[in-house]
Amino acid sequence: MIEKAIEAMKNGEIILIYDFDSREGETDFAIRSDALTREDICRMRKDAGGLICTAIHPKAAEKIGLPFASDALRETGFAERDGDIPYDPKNHSSFSIWVNHKDTFTGITDNDRTLTANRLSDHVKSAMNGGKLNFSSEFRTPGHMALLRANEKLLDQRRGQTELSIAIAEFAGVTPCVTICEMLDDNTGKALSKKDAMEYGKKHNLVFVSGDEVLEYWNNNH
Template structure:
């Protein structure tokens, strides 16, 4: 049952990276993946193997085809947010970690971090509510 499994697909590096592990290498890979998806969605075709190699250091996650109507995981929430924003539905996500325990940051701590750094915090329920209201309007 796909609803209860992770969305991990392939781990890739762009072919122009060295080790693939540096921030610069990962940024190149992420940017190139987004460009590849955008070209494909706009009818430009793609040649993934010509630009990427595996295994790599950037995990590709595959969102459910019907996004939040099918699965409500972090991957689908992130891609749905991009769809709602009207941008290419390719996103880079990461887990925020507590700097003392190394475990995932609690929601309250993530909200505090956002406030302290002048960032916007958007919760999963916010995305779900907007997704549902958009669907209701169709």
Template sequence: MSAVTNGYSENISKAIEALQNGRMILLFDLEGREAETDFTIPAKSVTPADVKWMRKDAGGLICVALDPQASEKLGLPFMADVLRDASQSTDSLNNIVEKGGDLKYDSRSSFSIWVNHRDTRTGIPDNDRALTINKLGEIVDRALDGEIPDFGKEFRTPGHVATLRAARTLVHERMGQTELSIALAKIAGITPAMVVCEMLDDNTGRALSKEDAIKYGKNQDLVFVEGGEVVKAYDLWLSRA
């Protein structure tokens, strides 16, 4: 039986410690869902070197998952809703806007808007993306502290960092890396703004297999966490909240 710390499994405890220290972990969702492993790290901790690491060794889309309450306070919409509204005056969008049943892995996506911080230039270099990511973490902190920040004063869209709006009840509503990463942030007591980036296989072009992701994690000394573990830990955390 695994050792436990404060009621959490040893593995979850290691993940919590890593995130509290601003370090990267690997997060797998579920077999039968996306079945993908994401690099995962707190937004406020990201450096340009981390952005380089994710784009080179992970290779997927670098996104920032955001707390649902903070997203609401900041006025961040779901992108599908934005496009659905736009489709009312733009006929060409009618047939391509996400609808129920379109996704093979979930009922809907969590994409919100793509942004650059206003202090960036083009927004795409590692240092620009790191700045935008850091500032997203900071504005989430301020929103949850009771402030109502002017999001548009600090960010512009379109940009090069995708934001993801977590479901209101997190893993009890949706089991994506968006919700799993925010649940982990809640458990760890850190700002619920988390960077996620899918790991891809250089040989096949598909998602990296779970087995290969685990091997990579061992070689890089990164904690590997599965969605089921996160749900159990989150339920325990909620029972104590």
């Protein structure tokens, strides 16, 4: 399914990415941010229900100057430390800052979050190609779009949804800026099971790919 997932990412379609049984055991909606529409945001909040975030390639995050939230908040005494996360004890989370584009109103509406994600992709594209847009002139924080900064070694170091989605974007040759959202279960209060996520994918004709497939492709082709 990895080839189909790469093609779907290239075509700007939503794909379903399951990480690992031994990790979060969660499936995320994922779509390249430059193809994201307000209908996609609506679908994420209705059919997925988790936190809508935008994952960014480490090279672009570095050039833009996006910090890890754990580093930015260190002086508060509340910041997480390596080993604090039960599903990933060797790394800290990929959370960076939360932003709104300055042309949004509240930042939370489907239209507003779509604009923010679309423009984030423009900045990532520029950064990856050696350019540099003025990030602070377009975005303000705090906001309603959580930014995720992928690990600098991607899947060689960390194997979260952030790195999996950015790896697939790399394979597809598209701007490595991907908007993702976890699928939750209304009945159990937990993450949607892998089985149910796969059934959702079949019902709605969405490609489902596992972290194991992505990692194998990464090791063989990177």
